Amino acid sequence: MKTPKIASIALAAMSVVGGLSAPAIAQAAVKGHYGGTLRMVASAAAGTLDPQINYTLRFWQILPMFYDGLVGFEKAGGKAAFKIVPDLATSMPKITNSGKTYIFTLRKDIKFSNGQPVTVQAVRHSFVRLFKVLNPNVGTWYDVIAGGRHCVKSPSTCTLPGVAIDPKTNTVTFHLRHPDAEFLDQLAVPFGSILPANTPDKDMGTVYIPGTGAYMVKKYEPSTEMVMVRNPYFRQWSKLAQPKGYPNKIVYRFGLTPNAQVTAVENNQYDWMYNPIPLDRLQQIAAQYKSRLEIHPLLAFWYAPMNTRMKPFNNLDARLAVSYAINRADLVKLFGGPALATPTCQILPPGMAGYKPYCLFTKNPGTKWTAPDMAKAMMYMKKSGMAGQKVTIITQNADPNHAVGIYLQSVLDKLGFNAKVKGISSNLQFTYIQNSNNHVQISVTVWYQDYPAPSDFLKVLFGCTSFHPGSDNSINISAFCNDKIQKQMDAAEILSIKHPKQADKMWTKIDQQITDLAPAAPLFNPKHVDFVSARLHHFVFSGQTYFVPDLAWVH
Known part of the structure; x- marks a missing residue:
């Protein structure tokens, strides 16, 4: 699949906006703009509303509107949001x-x-x-x-x-x-998040737990919508941590395809869409609505975790074969082209502390991915003895996630596996691939930083203590555990308190060690594209949570 040239050029020419600073937000607040209904749309919900369990970007964008901790990240644009x-x-x-x-x-x-x-x-x-x-x-x-x-x-x-x-x-x-x-x-x-003392000690699912934020959930039906209204008991105690918010009501609709979302935002029926713009619409949107598009780099990576405790990927050579065989340039095209994604061979993303360009899984290994090495991939495949093994790739049933899965199927088949793709609703896929009881061999997913620290990628995703057998909350999807590397990660965290630069060097080494063992195949680092309606103003993009709904106002 080729990237439309006009779309790529238009997107590449757009300036990357870092969002509004705290002073700009405060200045805008003086002008008012309170009231109205903000309308958001996505292909699916993101599972439980429980803030102590949900681990998805989709809901981490909105949970700070409902809940507060003892401390919080400043609601501001760009890197100021890391404060x-x-x-x-x-x-x-x-x-x-x-x-x-x-x-x-x-x-x-x-x-x-x-x-x-x-x-x-x-x-x-x-x-x-x-x-x-x-x-x-x-x-x-x-x-x-x-x-x-x-x-x-x-x-x-x-x-x-x-x-x-x-x-x-x-x-x-x-x-x-x-x-x-x-x-x-x-x-x-x-x-x-701080919750009432009588909150049950179980996943509350679709039941809203009372919070302290400016908004509360009035209705949550994962198949249709979430309706958020003002919390009647809220009083603003900190503009930086929990501002009053502009919309009186926020409606989050679920169930529209990405293509339908684009049309709805284009026609101002909805004000913001969660899912990426489909490639066949990107050219039109980039050409006609440049002022309504925002592009931002992310601390994130798409990857394909491989289950290190199940056949065929409990075999290191089988994992290496997959990692060498992937044409990451093809995946970049599937995501929208070089303006929106960059190939990667490693876990830490550019801009993260400890990041040092490193690429083993390419021809002429070095600091940059150039091309797949099929000769080496086939050598490792033969060595693995896993030819003919049946493999199911678990993806979300919407693109680009599903398209990436279809591409990986072609790679696995070429290597000699007998592969197929199983698409699952994005409301369920992320927890499904975490639960070892579902016997997931390989999947497609994306990781966005919880906060800007290398441990949030390396220790959270590949630490021994992140694997919980039989749990939907086992974020170490690869079930990877290496005691020697685990000790290094623990030591690096402690070292970072007094000697952060030395700790960064340790994280660089750890990144390379885990990458070499291939518990997952890193695919690409994405940029984020937001498409908004003509009704939406005061768009704020936080480096921590991305689009901040409560700081937008609508006509």
């Missing part, structure tokens, strides 16, 4: 005991959307609940809290003594096993 600011806490924490103790003072007179007051008891319950609901990252992030390791092994008996509260002083104290340079980042993402 951590006080949220439900009155200020940044007092850090003592050589970085192992964090003391927060909770704001007073804040209520959840059901009218219940926010208390230190609710804070403590929220962190115990993380372990009891088997949050995807309790073993890689939150087990640093004293008692966390026991809670990972025995969630039902979790008491988490490392979280201490004092109702008299309205303080919450975290005691860590060791200093952690990323602890505040991990408190600021949706997993760190």
